[in-house]
Amino acid sequence: MTENILTVLKEQAADSISVLEGALRLKKDSYVHTLRTLDLLGSDAAANGETESSTAGLRISADELHCQVHYDLGGIFFQQGCTDQPAYEKARDHFRMTKELLKKLDVTVHLHVDEKRLAGYWNACKALTGDCDLADPHMTQYDQINSLIRAHNYQAIIEAFIKDNSSRSLPSHFRRSVLRELLYKVQQGESGLDEVCHKLCVCNAVRDALEGGVLSIRFQQLLLKPNKCMVDFMLEVCTRSLDRDQPSETSRRNTAGFLKTLCENLEDLSLVFTITSHKLFLELLRDEDRKVLMEQMRKRSATINLSAKPLPSFYDIPGTEPSLLLFILLCPDVQFGDSLPAASASVSIGQLEQQLVLFLDPRRIRQILIELHGMAERPFWRVNSKWDVPSDYINVVLAIKDNLTKDLVYILVAKGLHCISIKDFGHARQLFSACLELVTEFSPKLRQVMLNEMLLLDIRAHETMAAEGSKERPPPDLVSRVRGYLEMRIHDVPLRQVIGEECVAFMLNWRENDYLTLQVPPSLVMNNPYIKLGQLLASTCKELPGPKESRRTAKELWDVVVQICSVSVQHKRSSDGRLGLIKQRESSLGIMQRSKFITFVKKLRVSADIEKMISTCEPLVLTVFSSFSQEPLVLTTLISLFDDIVNEVAAEHLSIWPSSLPNIQTVDVEAVAVTVKELVSYALTLNPNNQSWLVTQADIYFVTNQYSAALSFYLQAGAVCSDFFTKPLPPDVYTDQVLKRMIKCCSMMNCHTQVAVLCQFLREVDYMTAFKALQEQNSHDAMDSFYDYIWDVTILEYLTHIHHKRGEMEKRQIAVSPQGLVFQAVVKAIGQTELNSSNPEEVLQLAAQKRKKRFLRAMAKLYF
Numbered sequence: 064m065t066e067n068i069l070t071v072l073k074e075q076a077a078d079s080i081s082v083l084e085g086a087l088r089l090k091k092d093s094y095v096h097t098l099r100t101l102d103l104l105g106s107d108a109a110a111n112g113e114t115e116s117s118t119a120g121l122r123i124s125a126d127e128l129h130c131q132v133h134y135d136l137g138g139i140f141f142q143q144g145c146t147d148q149p150a151y152e153k154a155r156d157h158f159r160m161t162k163e164l165l166k167k168l169d170v171t172v173h174l175h176v177d178e179k180r181l182a183g184y185w186n187a188c189k190a191l192t193g194d195c196d197l198a199d200p201h202m203t204q205y206d207q208i209n210s211l212i213r214a215h216n217y218q219a220i221i222e223a224f225i226k227d228n229s230s231r232s233l234p235s236h237f238r239r240s241v242l243r244e245l246l247y248k249v250q251q252g253e254s255g256l257d258e259v260c261h262k263l264c265v266c267n268a269v270r271d272a273l274e275g276g277v278l279s280i281r282f283q284q285l286l287l288k289p290n291k292c293m294v295d296f297m298l299e300v301c302t303r304s305l306d307r308d309q310p311s312e313t314s315r316r317n318t319a320g321f322l323k324t325l326c327e328n329l330e331d332l333s334l335v336f337t338i339t340s341h342k343l344f345l346e347l348l349r350d351e352d353r354k355v356l357m358e359q360m361r362k363r364s365a366t367i368n369l370s371a372k373p374l375p376s377f378y379d380i381p382g383t384e385p386s387l388l389l390f391i392l393l394c395p396d397v398q399f400g401d402s403l404p405a406a407s408a409s410v411s412i413g414q415l416e417q418q419l420v421l422f423l424d425p426r427r428i429r430q431i432l433i434e435l436h437g438m439a440e441r442p443f444w445r446v447n448s449k450w451d452v453p454s455d456y457i458n459v460v461l462a463i464k465d466n467l468t469k470d471l472v473y474i475l476v477a478k479g480l481h482c483i484s485i486k487d488f489g490h491a492r493q494l495f496s497a498c499l500e501l502v503t504e505f506s507p508k509l510r511q512v513m514l515n516e517m518l519l520l521d522i523r524a525h526e527t528m529a530a531e532g533s534k535e536r537p538p539p540d541l542v543s544r545v546r547g548y549l550e551m552r553i554h555d556v557p558l559r560q561v562i563g564e565e566c567v568a569f570m571l572n573w574r575e576n577d578y579l580t581l582q583v584p585p586s587l588v589m590n591n592p593y594i595k596l597g598q599l600l601a602s603t604c605k606e607l608p609g610p611k612e613s614r615r616t617a618k619e620l621w622d623v624v625v626q627i628c629s630v631s632v633q634h635k636r637s638s639d640g641r642l643g644l645i646k647q648r649e650s651s652l653g654i655m656q657r658s659k660f661i662t663f664v665k666k667l668r669v670s671a672d673i674e675k676m677i678s679t680c681e682p683l684v685l686t687v688f689s690s691f692s693q694e695p696l697v698l699t700t701l702i703s704l705f706d707d708i709v710n711e712v713a714a715e716h717l718s719i720w721p722s723s724l725p726n727i728q729t730v731d732v733e734a735v736a737v738t739v740k741e742l743v744s745y746a747l748t749l750n751p752n753n754q755s756w757l758v759t760q761a762d763i764y765f766v767t768n769q770y771s772a773a774l775s776f777y778l779q780a781g782a783v784c785s786d787f788f789t790k791p792l793p794p795d796v797y798t799d800q801v802l803k804r805m806i807k808c809c810s811m812m813n814c815h816t817q818v819a820v821l822c823q824f825l826r827e828v829d830y831m832t833a834f835k836a837l838q839e840q841n842s843h844d845a846m847d848s849f850y851d852y853i854w855d856v857t858i859l860e861y862l863t864h865i866h867h868k869r870g871e872m873e874k875r876q877i878a879v880s881p882q883g884l885v886f887q888a889v890v891k892a893i894g895q896t897e898l899n900s901s902n903p904e905e906v907l908q909l910a911a912q913k914r915k916k917r918f919l920r921a922m923a924k925l926y927f
Contacts, residue, residue, distance in 0.1 A: 080139060086132050093128060094120035127173055130164035133157045134176045141184060144191065155188035204233055208241060217245075217259040224266040228273060228304035235276070236440060238267050242281075243438065261285060262296060269300045272321035273314050280433065286328045294334050297325065298341050305343075319347035326356055412438055416446045423478060423490045425497035429471055436467050443470045450477035455557040456512055463506070472498055472509065479516070488524040495520060511556045518544050519562045522569050529572070537573055545569055546578065549587060549594060560659075567597040568666035576601040592654035593663060599623060627653040627660050628735045665745045739763060752783045754796055762804070770808040775926040777805050781919060788919040791912060799825055806832065814844040819862075820918055823855045823911070833858050837865055852918035854911045 100120045137157035144151040161181060165171070190209040204223070211219045220241070227233045242263045249256045268282040285293065301318055322344050326335050338344055339353070348356070412435060419431045435443050444450065452460055452473055460476065463469040475498040482491035495517050502509035522545070525537050545566045551558075570579055579594070579601040587594050602616035655663075740763055746756045761776035780801075785792050802824050809817040815836040822833035837858075853859055 076139070080136065083132050083136050087129055089128065090125055092125055093123040095123060096120050123173055124168075126164050126168055127171070130161055130168065130171075131174055131176065133160040133164065134181065137161060137184060137188075141188065151188055151191045154184070155192050158185050158188055205237065208233075208237075212241070212244065217256070221259065221262050221266065224263060224270075225300055225303050228266065228270050228300065231270070231274070235267070235270065235274075238263075238270065239279075239437065242267060261293065265293070265297050266300055269297070269304050269318075269321065272324075273304060273317050275313070275317050278321075278324070279437075283328070286325070289329055289331060289334055291334065291337065294325075294329075294337050298338065298343060302343050315347055318343075319352075322347065323352070323356060327359070416443070419443065419474070420447050423482070423494065425475060425494055428474060428478075432467060432470050432474070436470075440466070442466065444473035444477075447477075449481075450474060451480070452476050453480075453559055455559050459506075459508060459512065459557060468501070468505075472502060475501075476513075476516070479520075483520055483523060486523075486527055488520060488527070491520055492517070508556055511553060515548065515556075515558065515562055518548055519559075519565055522565050526569065526572065537569075542573070542575065549591070550584060563591060563593050564659075564663050564666060567591075567593040568663065571597055571600060571667060576605060580605065595654055596623065596660070596663065623654060624660075627655065627657055629653065661741045664742055754780045754784045757783065758796070758801065761801075765804050765808065768811075770811045771926065774805060774808040774812075774922075777801060777808075778919065778923050778926055782923060785916075788916045788923065792915075797824065809844075810836065813839070813842060815839040815842040816844050816846045816849040817922070819858060820849055820852050823853070823858065824915065828855055828858075830857060830861075834861055837862055849918070849921075852914045852921070854907075854914050 097120055134157070137154045140150040140154035140157065144154060158181060161176065162185065165174075165176065165178070165181075168174075186203060186205050189206055193213055204227070208220060208223060211217075211223070224233075224238060227238070242260060245256055245260050245263065249260060264279070264281050264285060268278050271278060301321065305314060305318060322338055326338055329335050329338075339357070345353075415431050415435050415438075419428065419435070422428055422431065432443060450473070456476070460473050461469065463472060475494045479491045479494035479498070482488070482494065495513060499510065499513040499517065502513060521541055525541065528535070548562065548566055567579075579598045583594060583598060588598055589595075599616055599620040603620050653660075743756055743760050743763060746753065747760060750756070757776050757780035761773045761780065764770075764773035764776060781792055781796055782788060784796050802821060806818050806821045806829075809815070809821060818836035819833040822829040822836070850862070853862070
C-alpha cells in the first residue's frame with residue numbers, strides 16, 4: 064500500500080512542483096478564511112458592509128508565502144539531486160531566497176521553516192555545487208574543508224584536522240566522511256593519496272582518543288605495518304593536539320592511554336622505544352606506569368612467537384586483537400569509529416545491506432555491520448522488515464546502548480529464529496552461539512534469554528529427528544535442561560510462552576511421566592497452565608489400565624477441558640422487559656485459552672504412549688458433546704444444530720469420563736466442535752492409519768452433512784484393519800451403527816443400489832430399507848454393476864420382482880443369471896449354486912464374505 068501511494072505521489076510530483084513555482088509569481092498578499100469570514104459568507108453583505116472577498120480574513124503576506132514555498136521547493140530539488148546533479152543548484156537558489164526572505168520578515172508566525180535544517184541544507188548545497196569562496200569571512204569550517212578537497216590542497220586538510228583536535232568543532236562523523244571520500248578516490252585510481260589517507264586516519268584516531276572514544280579498525284590496520292615516519296607523525300599530532308595553554312586533565316589522561324595502547328600493539332621494539340623516549344610520553348605517564356609497561360614489553364619480547372596463531376573466535380578479525388574487538392563491540396557508551404577494510408569504501412550501502420540480508424555467517428554479519436556503521440549512523444536492524452524478534456525480547460534488545468551491538472544482537476536473534484522455522488538447525492546454532500558469546504560479557508538478562516532460545520532450538524532439533532523416524536532418546540543433559548527451565552525462578556528475565564509449551568510437550572513425548580506426576584514442584588503446577596495440563600494428561604494415561612473408580616485424575620482433566628471450552632454469559636433486558644441471554648467471550652476460568660490448548664496438543668508426537676494420550680485427550684472433548692444429549696436444557700438454536708453430533712460422534716475411552724455436565728449453558732458447543740475437528744485432523748497427520756481416529760473423523764463429516772467425505776473415511780477405517788479388504792473385518796470396526804451411517808451416506812447421495820448391498824452387512828438384514836432403495840428409479844450409481852454383490856436371496860427375489868413389474872427384462876436376466884450371482888470357481892467345485900439355502904452354513908458365509916470384500920474394494924475405488 065505504501066509503495067502504491069509513493070508511486071502515485073512520484074507521478075504527480077511534477078504537477079505539484081509546477082503549482083508551487085506558480086505560487087512564486089503571486090505578488091499580492093493572500094487572505095485565509097477565519098470563523099468570522101466564514102460566517103459572513105452566509106450573512107447579508109448589505110447589512111454589514113462586508114463580503115466574502117473582504118480583507119477581513121487572516122492576512123498572509125506574499126513574502127511569507129514565498130519564503131515557505133522556496134523552502135519546500137529547495138527540499139524537493141535537494142532530494143532529486145542524487146539522480147540529477149543540476150537539481151542541487153536549483154535547491155541552492157531556493158534556499159538562498161529562503162534565507163534572504165527570513166531576514167526580511169519581522170514576524171514568522173505562519174511559517175514552518177526549520178532554521179537549523181535550512182542551515183544544513185545550505186551548507187550541503189554549497190559543498191555539492193562548489194559555491195564556496197575561501198575569501199568569504201562568513202565561510203564555515205565545512206565550507207573550508209570542502210573547498211580544500213576541490214582544490215586538492217590535501218596538506219591544508221591535514222593541518223585543519225590537527226587544529227580541530229584542539230578546538231574539536233568538527234563532528235567526528237564529518238571527519239570520517241572526508242576520509243572515506245579520499246579513500247574512494249584511491250579506489251578509483253587517483254595516485255598520491257595513500258599517505259594523505261594514512262595521516263588523516265591518524266588525526267581521527269588521536270581525536271577519538273582525546274574524547275575517550277574507541278580507536279577505529281582502520282587505524283588498527285595501520286599498526287599492522289608501521290614505520291618510523293608514521294610513528295613520528297602520530298607523536299607530532301598528539302603533541303600539537305595538546306598544544307593549548309592548559310589542556311584538561313581528561314585530555315592528558317586519554318592521550319597517555321593512547322600512547323600506552325600504541326606501545327602494546329606495536330611489535331617492532333625499536334618503534335616502541337621511539338614512543339617511550341619521546342618528551343610527551345615521559346611527561347604524561349607516571350614512573351610506575353612506565354615501569355609496568357616496560358616490564359610487559361620485556362616479557363612479550365621473550366615469549367613472542369610470530370608463527371603462533373590464536374584459536375578462532377567470534378571476535379577474530381585477521382590481524383586484530385580479539386580483546387580490542389570485544390571492547391569495540393561491548394562498550395555501551397562509546398561511538399564506534401571507522402569502517403573495516405579500505406576496500407569497503409567503494410561498496411555502496413545498498414550492496415552491504417543486501418549482503419546483510421543474505422549472509423548467515425556470524426563473523427561476516429558482524430563485519431558488514433561494522434562497515435555500515437562506518438558509512439552511516441542509523442538502525443540497520445530495520446533493513447529487512449521480515450526480521451522478527453519476539454515481542455517478549457524486543458525491549459531488552461533495543462535497550463542496548465551501543466548501536467552496533469544492538470544491531471548485531473537483533474539480527475543474530477532474528478536470523479536464528481528464521482533458521483529454526485525452516486529447520487536449518489546448524490546455522491541457527493551458529494547464530495545463537497555467536498549471540499550468546501557476545502551478550503555474556505555485558506548482559507546477564509540477555510545471556511539467559513539466549514540460553515532459553517538455545518534450549519528451544521535443541522528441543523525442536525531432537526523432535527524433528529524423532530518425527531523423521533529416529534528412535535534415539537534425548538541425552539540426559541537435554542532432559543536436565545528442560546527440567547531446569549520449568550523450575551527457573553528469575554523474575555526479571557523475559558520468558559516466551561512457546562518455550563514452556565515445548566518443554567512440557569517434550570516431557571510428554573518422551574514419557575517423562577514420573578517427573579510430571581511425582582517430581583514437579585507443586586508451585587509450578589499452580590502457576591504454569593501447561594505443566595498443569597501436562598500433569599493431568601500424564602496421570603490420566605497412567606490410570607487408564609486401572610479400575611474405573613481409581614481414575615480420579617480423569618475427572619479433574621474433564622473439568623479443566625470443560626472450563627477451557629466454556630464461555631462467560633450475561634443477561635440483558637430487552638425493550639419489552641424480558642431477559643435475554645447474550646454470549647460474550649471465552650470464560651476466564653479456564654487455565655488457558657482454547658486456541659492455546661489446541662496449539663499445545665498439536666505439539667504432541669505419536670509414540671506408543673502418546674498415541675494413547677491423544678486418543679484420550681481427543682475423546683474427552685467429544686464426550687462433552689455426548690453429555691449434552693442427557694441434558695434437558697438444550698434450548699438454544701446453536702446447541703440444536705449440534706444435536707446430531709452429541710448423539711452420534713464416537714471415540715475410545717468414553718467410559719472414564721463423567722456422563723453429564725452440571726451447567727450446560729456455559730459450554731460453547733460451537734467451540735467444542737471446532738476443537739474436535741482440529742484435534743482429530745492433527746491426530747491423523749501423526750498416524751493416518753489409526754482406525755479409531757478415522758472413524759471419529761468420518762463421524763464428524765457425517766454429522767456435518769459431508770457424506771462423500773464421511774463415507775471415504777469409513778472405508779479407510781475398514782481398509783487399514785483388513786489389509787485393504789483382503790481379510791475379514793473386525794466386528795468392532797463396522798458395527799451396526801457405522802454401517803447405518805454408511806447406508807445413510809449412500810442414500811443421501813442417491814446411490815440406492817449401494818444402500819441395498821450395505822443392508823446385507825447388518826447383523827439383521829434391513830429389508831425395509833433395502834426394498835425402499837431398490838424402488839428408487841433415480842439412482843446415481845451403476846445399478847447393474849452392483850447386482851453381482853448381492854447374496855441375500857430375499858433381496859434378489861425382490862429385485863427380480865421389481866424389474867419384472869417394470870418390464871425391464873434385460874436387467875432381470877442380469878440379476879438372475881449365474882454370471883451375476885455365482886462365483887464360477889465355487890460352482891465348478893461343488894457343482895451347485897452357493898446361494899442355495901440347502902448349502903452348509905460355511906458355504907453360505909464364504910459366499911457372503913467374498914462378496915463383501917469385493918464390494919468394499921469397489922467402493923474404495925470410488926471414494927478414496
